[in-house]
Amino acid sequence: MITKTVNSVSEALEDVQDGMTFMLGGFGLSGIPENAIAELVNRNIKDITCISNNAGVDDFGLGLLLKKKQIKKMISSYVGENAEFERQMLSGELEVDLIPQGTLAERCRAAQNGVPAFFTPAGYGTEVAEGKEVREFDGKPHILEHAFKADFAFIKAWKGDTAGNLIFKGTARNFNPNMCGAAKITVVEVEELVEAGELDPNFIHIPGVFVQRIFKGESFEKRIEKRTVKD
Amino acid sequence: MITKTVNSVSEALEDVQDGMTFMLGGFGLSGIPENAIAELVNRNIKDITCISNNAGVDDFGLGLLLKKKQIKKMISSYVGENAEFERQMLSGELEVDLIPQGTLAERCRAAQNGVPAFFTPAGYGTEVAEGKEVREFDGKPHILEHAFKADFAFIKAWKGDTAGNLIFKGTARNFNPNMCGAAKITVVEVEELVEAGELDPNFIHIPGVFVQRIFKGESFEKRIEKRTVKD
Amino acid sequence: MLDKNGIAKRIAQEVKNGYYVNLGIGIPTLVANFVRDDIEVEFQSENGILGMGPFPTETQVDADLINAGKQTITALPGASFFDSALSFGMIRGQHVDLTILGAMEVAQDGNIANWKIPGKMVKGMGGAMDLVGSAKNIIVAMMHTNKAGQSKLLKSCSLPLTGVKCVTKIVTNLAVLDIVDGQFKLIERAPGVSVEEIKKATEGDLIVEGDVPEMKF
């Protein structure tokens, strides 16, 4: 097997640079690459373009990068949980490209799979479709969307092995599998790192070929955004 | 949960009709829907269009339908294992549309996922590209391919539950997951059928929403095409 | 006049046996509480679960198990988890039978606006554009008028659109309405609400045919 392990988040991110485009897995605060985000804060990487479904909350997730104004542009589908984000966006400090969630997922998946462009009905007739090619299929209008391009994908998985094979847990899976291999370099942090051969080959969510670097995350807070319980 | 079980292959296929288009999972003889094929032979369904990567061998798999001349047209990527197929094709009795294997898989996946069309580099500059739109992305020419349309998808899974959730085994997985939900009606035969709740929700390959009918196959021969062993 | 739970309860009557249903944030989430328990229904949440169950107990709470509203949830027996691309494949591929979502405005041509107020509020569309772009059956759950008392059922939407010609039914605190031939057709009145009150609260063209029945619960 081809070994993908690195020793630390610091080693995994040693070549990240200002001005790069990053993909970050996660939905809300679930399944976000906490260790990679902390390291981006540490290194004070600037002028980042982020492809991430959400923008974190004011004091966690991508909110930590927003607070330090490290982010130049966000490509997201929903940012309603972050007041600082909304302030920077409405004031024009932050560029924002809001795109439909399914289109965001499919543009990641297209990049991963070498599909440069595809048609989708999502956003037809809205401002999302402005400037995009429209074509009818079976009488229904669709718009042409393109694969993303990114320098790094930062991924959070549940378990991984030294060959880079990944397993995700519950709804913390979300965008993470679709972003693996969708950027030039895919960096994965896992809660549990095992030897190649310990995971059942039939139940691997993402094969190691889509992963360049994997490490065991030092800590995961796994903050819950809206704790709701039964009476 | 929404129950998808039917009692038999006969019940599962009761509304198949002459002239329909079927998708059939499997690669070579591995992971083919043996019970559905047998039932199509029993019912003597005619003028079938088959979307299937291969065409079986002379006396097994789709070869059984070919022998009885039930197939009008094959849409496949590789048919080199079946002499009767080659004879019918060269004599013009059988219409054949040969398409690249990855394009075949992606056209199934596109149908499943509601993507009407996508661009791929496969086949550019060959007869596969004839009559198709060509467009360059990053200086590289791609051709536009469309989602398949089919009446039934016949799928072989390893385990399934009453809600239609599926698990495949080894390389018998192949096209089966990509064809689920890619036709109007998806019919699945499994080796083992369990109650909803018995499969780990984290390790389901195809959620039940893509499946309309599921049954435990009466028998599986699982013939091996090229038995190769170590000395 | 209905409260939010009343709207949810009325919409629950539209959920049929064998339906896969996607529930949006807000009132739609409440619909799950009122679906008959003698029918088979599965709830999909677009962040990646089919077979979503009720909120967890304190001990069941799991950060890795949330719904599209970021609330902690549970998974029912027979549930499955999947990635976002496949989740929206389900939606785009019309495998989900019914979508229930909120709106700021609905127009009589079926257009809907629910994600942006220019220069003011920008939450983003989330999965709404994918849902309304593909769903066969879209019910909007909302108040008939906004906080300023203005109608949310309009001749045409003034806010940036989420989708065009897609809404099929609207259930509000005052009424059930279908979109028919580019007009709102009044189907049912909320208990104690008159046709006149509904007319007054509806800016768009309203078709009223014969005696309009009151909702039954």
Place this chain on the structure above:
Amino acid sequence: MLDKNGIAKRIAQEVKNGYYVNLGIGIPTLVANFVRDDIEVEFQSENGILGMGPFPTETQVDADLINAGKQTITALPGASFFDSALSFGMIRGQHVDLTILGAMEVAQDGNIANWKIPGKMVKGMGGAMDLVGSAKNIIVAMMHTNKAGQSKLLKSCSLPLTGVKCVTKIVTNLAVLDIVDGQFKLIERAPGVSVEEIKKATEGDLIVEGDVPEMKF
């Protein structure tokens, strides 16, 4: 002159540490037997396995575990199984580093033909068009001439193409050649084979620069 195993052995030298490799049917399959065991390499088979191992013992044989040539195989520790769409996503997305496949004809512009003889033989392209349409690094493994003694290294292909301008290297029973600026460039001679013999067996334009070394094993 090399036999099939010799061709495979020479190609194995092109397999570098850290490579994911797709092996076609025929001679390419043999390459796996000769890869150095002190480097990390994984074999992908496009029917849905990464980390393919050797043939099974009699007791290991499993109908649900085959390679793209339909042969029974084994899976190494660290292997993974996946569906055909993701498998070709790996290929199309250029995650596979090296593709080794057979051919009926290769042209000096890098074109390749290996799937069809009009009116005669029609096997189909299988995954070959996807592989040659996307791979960064394509090595063709074949005999230098066909059974009739005619060159398979041509000015231009006469058979229906599998892909255009894609082949980077060819290893035959006689030589190693690179495609350079629309010509075949002779890199190495097979043991005991002269430049003249290679010239004679090559219909396309052949560049020979200086002393061409013999292959080393």
